[in-house]
Amino acid sequence: MTTADAGTGRPRLTHVDCRRSGSGYLAYAPDADSPWYEDLLVSPQATLDIDGVPHAAHAVPLEGGERGFSLRLLELDAARGRAIAGQLLVHHAELREALAAARSELDGVPVAGRSGLRRELLGHCVTFCNGLRMHHLREDGAFTAIEKAHPGLVPALNRLREEHETVSRALLDLDALLQGEGEVESTALREEFERIAGGLEAHFAYEEANLLPALRGEGAAVSLSQLGNEP
Incomplete structure (x- = not known):
């Protein structure tokens, strides 16, 4: 458990x-x-x-x-589906705020020679990572009930599960970069951060486009081909 x-x-x-x-x-x-x-x-x-x-x-x-x-x-019915859809949007909004807070620490501030920035950014990342890990773990559990109620979502849910693993590995890489010894080039740090942030935004958008319509009882979700390749 x-x-x-x-x-x-x-x-x-x-x-x-x-x-x-x-x-x-x-x-x-x-x-x-x-x-x-x-x-x-x-x-x-x-x-x-x-x-x-x-x-x-x-x-x-x-x-x-x-x-x-x-x-x-969890057993999914119409009311529970709508509630999960609302919770999903709330959690995504909180995670996007946490990303924005971490990004604000990077904007216009050179990393070299300022260890305080790394501590501040690491603090934001720890908070964000804990929240994201719990969000994904809970989602993985909810996906079991969702795919039982909506078999047509199985391909999308499988892709989202794979993306959870990809995101987890990327966050471990960022954590290692922040906790490593020596100075970190601001350009390299920003590029790594934006790579992860961009992947998360694509992940959130894909999840919202594919799951929300079904959870809200609004009809078919967006097809995989409509959203392009995996980020």
Whole structure:
């Protein structure tokens, strides 16, 4: 199970013993200090990896003083689809704001000889990366329910899953560049940053064009050929 760390927001992966209960699962914490238990009290969204397949789940505390949660797997209906569409736009807006904040640290400021800039940019990138990783992990879980409800979206969802992996590798490269020793050429840093930012914008646009119409019940999504090749 993957939860968002209650303190840092970073993804926390934990092996949790679950018991099947109807269409969901029951998970019991061995003690009140179990990190994943504290995470779900703060943010009840979880991603369950069941036999290698990610599933989005909503955690509801058990009644009667039991230390655990009922994990209800996402099932898509019309109302839930519209809600997910709205959440998707909100998350993308937040991530775009985080990108803009990081870009503002680069605009017109030479990197060589100013270690403070690297610290500031690294801080923005850490915040952005944690948010993006949780966003993608939760999306991967939601995709399982979406493709069950909308089989025609399978090609688009598979492409988005692949892009999640590509983005993750690119962010690791940027992190290594920022945390490396010595000075960093401003041109090289800006080019790497813009390469990643451009790829993310294309990813967000593709996702919105392909998923939002189906989630909102507006009809067919944009075809793959209409949006060109993978960024």
